[in-house]
Amino acid sequence: MRSDDLLKACFEHADIGLSITDLEGRLLAVNPAYCGITDCTETELRLTADFRTLTHPEDVPTAEMVRALKAGEIPAFTLEGRYIRKDGSIVWVRNTISLIRDDVGRFTHFVQLTEDITEYKQLAAKLREVQARNEAMYQSEERYRELFENSKDALYLHDMSGRYTSVNRAAERLSGYAREELIGKHFSNLVAAEYASHVREQLCRKLESAGETTYEVEMVTKSGQRIPVEVNSRLIVENALPIAVQGCVRDISERKRAQEASRTYSRRLIEAQEAERRRISLELHDQVGQILTAVKMNLHALQKTCAEPEILKSIQENLSVLDEAVDQVRDLSVDLRPALLDDFGLVVAVRWYLERQAKTTGVAAEFISLSLDEEDRFPAELETACFRIVQEGVTNIIRHARAKRISVRLERTGADLMLVIADDGSGFNVKTTLADGQGVATLGLRGMEERAQAVGGTLLIDSAPGLGTQVCATLPVALDKPAIRKMRAAADLVRVY
Secondary structure, eight states, rough: HHHHHHHHHHHHOSSSSEEEEEOOOOOEEEEEHHHHTTTHHHHHHHSSSSSGBBBBBGSOOOHHHHHHHHHHHSSEEEEEEEEEEEOEEEEEEEEEEEEOOOOOEEEEEEEEEEOOOOOOOHHHHHHEEEEEEEEHHHHHHHHHHHHHHHOSSSEEEEESSEEEEEEHHHHHHHHHHOHHHTOOBBGGBBGGGHHHHHHHHHHHHHHOOEEEEEEEEEOOTTTTTTTEEEEEEEEEEETEEEEEEEEHHHHHHHHHHHHHHHHHHHHHHEEEEEEEEHHHHHIIIIIHHHHHHHHHHHHHHHHOOOHHHHHHHHHHHHHHHHHHHHHHHHHHHHHHOOOOHHHHHHHHHHHHHHHHHHHHHHEEEEOOOTTTTTTTOHHHHHHHHHHHHHHHHHHHHHIIIOSSSSEEEEEEEEEEEEEEEEEESSOOOOOHHHOOOOOOHHHHHHHHHHHHHHOOEEEEEEETTOEEEEEEEEESSSHHHHHHHHHHHHHHOOOOO
């Protein structure tokens, strides 16, 4: 089966609701899970004015949420609300909404992941009711136990030392342990080691505020399998003293796969953009450039056989115009895809690019490669992402920073490639600039972030008016096997039309 067919099949058979709307909110594509949640056919949904007509009037996303998303203040937003089904019944959903951008950075569509959380909301309401009325909880133990046992999500109680005192059947299924094995076990035995400190922090937060916390971790089952879960927990208080922690654990593997599929789609857009850049660059160099060169040779030949001063003057003027056109075609071809990057690698390409920019703009540019040699090569996707970040960063500095000096540092630090771009320019307010979301500089910064994220890296921007700017990108040189498996699985999950 072709990759596209696999992606389409995964989109159709995903347990989580998936939908795509245009910027006006009109539904363009939905999967069967979304139809099941809304109790509408795909045809009925496509004829719907927009997805907001399905939403309870009190739960429609606010204009401020949409504005913040479009402005780039947040990568996505998640909100819980009610859908009104065709028969008038209410279903609770959790929607995670993000934006798709085209290859020039313009927003084109909304992507929405929809989970039916009706049972989860009902359960949470019951648990809050029980929390608020401890005496009533003990009096209605049989009713609570039925609810507790029949929940699809794993429910638990643990004492203040962290040892489980009660779990339900779903907790047994999720963890792989029998109830007798779980009772008395410390919660840290079921949490992946790297998340242990985070869980302890959440417990401290509950103790400080006596409130509820929701967070994501990876749990480790009896068989050693790692499962991403969402934990919602709160303190049980008696006589103003905390006596236990009550919690709900939900398997979010499907949600994680859908999110990874969205990131995979973004990465594929970048790959397609690079392929198109390479194609256009070759056409400019091999076809347009050769045609211009041939015309120039013909004019030189004509110049040698002509004696008319006026005609000779016209030929010379046309030769000057052709020289300028050849230079522009060459510069465009190089900007689109420098051959040095493919042939000689990242270090050589970055050094050449900075020397070229310094010569063209007059801004001093320093390149520090530290332990890296010109012979060092990295995966093509990583080299392309790193070079594009340098290209975009230097372009932003030259256009907006009024800097006198640019410094680019590239080094290998353990399993990562570290890139630092710094300038002594005017600087800017990072939060305000990113919140604007409209300017060319903002699109450039967003593009740099997406390049880093597409190869599993991170990008940090440190700047302030009058103090210059420093951009630091940390890019993994190679993904470990579990990460590679996750990327491949995500690539097979969904195709966005």
